[in-house]
Amino acid sequence: SINPGAIAGVYLSPLQFVSSLRGRHILDLGASYRQETKLKIDPFDAAAGILGGAIGMNLMLAIFDYYTPHVMTGGIAYTYANVLSISADLNYELWTKSDFSKVMKFHYPKMLPKFKDTMSFKAGIKYDTPLNWLSIMLGFGYVPSVLDKKAGTMAAIRIGTTSTKYVTGVYNLLDNDKLNASLGLKFTVPKMWRLNGQVVISLAYQFQYLVPVSVKKDGISYNMTTNSMDDVTQTYLLNPSYKYGGMNHTLMVEVGMRI
Numbered sequence: 001s002i003n004p005g006a007i008a009g010v011y012l013s014p015l016q017f018v019s020s021l022r023g024r025h026i027l028d029l030g031a032s033y034r035q036e037t038k039l040k041i042d043p044f045d046a047a048a049g050i051l052g053g054a055i056g057m058n059l060m061l062a063i064f065d066y067y068t069p070h071v072m073t074g075g076i077a078y079t080y081a082n083v084l085s086i087s088a089d090l091n092y093e094l095w096t097k098s099d100f101s102k103v104m105k106f107h108y109p110k111m112l113p114k115f116k117d118t119m120s121f122k123a124g125i126k127y128d129t130p131l132n133w134l135s136i137m138l139g140f141g142y143v144p145s146v147l148d149k150k151a152g153t154m155a156a157i158r159i160g161t162t163s164t165k166y167v168t169g170v171y172n173l174l175d176n177d178k179l180n181a182s183l184g185l186k187f188t189v190p191k192m193w194r195l196n197g198q199v200v201i202s203l204a205y206q207f208q209y210l211v212p213v214s215v216k217k218d219g220i221s222y223n224m225t226t227n228s229m230d231d232v233t234q235t236y237l238l239n240p241s242y243k244y245g246g247m248n249h250t251l252m253v254e255v256g257m258r259i
Contacts, residue, residue: 005035005068026079031072036097039066043102060103070094088123095146113151113173118144122180137184137204145175149213174244176210197259204252212245 009032015021041063048057070093077087095115104112122141129136151173184204191198 003036003038003040005037007034008032009073024081026077028075028077030075030077033073034068034071036070036094037066037068038098039063040099040101063101067098069097083128085126086124089121091120091122093118093120093146113147115146116148118146120144133188133190135186135188137182137186139180139182139184139206141178141180143178143180145177145213147173147175172215174213176213176245179209179211180206182206197257200254200256200258202252202254202256204254206248206250206252208248208250210245210247212243214241214243216241 009030011028011030013026013028015025015027043060046059046061048059049055072092073089075087075089077085079085094117096117098115100112120141120143122139124137124139126135126137128134182204184202187201187203189199189201
């Protein structure tokens, strides 16, 4: 089942109470709260077999597929003469409230990395040019990783059929600090034909940079001669050290009508 989440918010425009500033100067202060939502399916029985063979396997599976944390947001926006708008938001996300499936916690008791609460920031500016039909928008944001830098190399215990081994970096959970920048143009088409409203076309580009993270995997490796797992300090044969990062580019087009 999916757990529903509540959303609530409030805002205040204090300059509306100052007659000499009202209209030309607009200041908005706001805050909101969004409850966590998640999709969690507790362990269930399953079975698998090999085609053409007599081997059967009983499985216990669990799915923890979707999660968004409790989010508290505070924001401020200022508009001057209905021409220039500047805004900033600060999000506090409670990732420490998240959880792993029962199967993961059974195999790695008290060894799974902890998520950390994060504080993300975003700011934007919008300028309505002297051309009544054109507005320019710029944005910037920073979103920190929910994982500690040591999450990929934390110590754990691998439980085997014949022995229990102390190893590091037995699981892969990936996340990066992210820097976002965006540019947008908004075109307002005058009323035409029999349309009762104005057509608004927005073009936007967003660039996201994932700050590189390096993960070193030390622990056990597979011995091809003895067909066994050796306790040696070297890179995993099937789970090597790695570095991940990159860039994302997004182009958005929106067409709407004011009526």
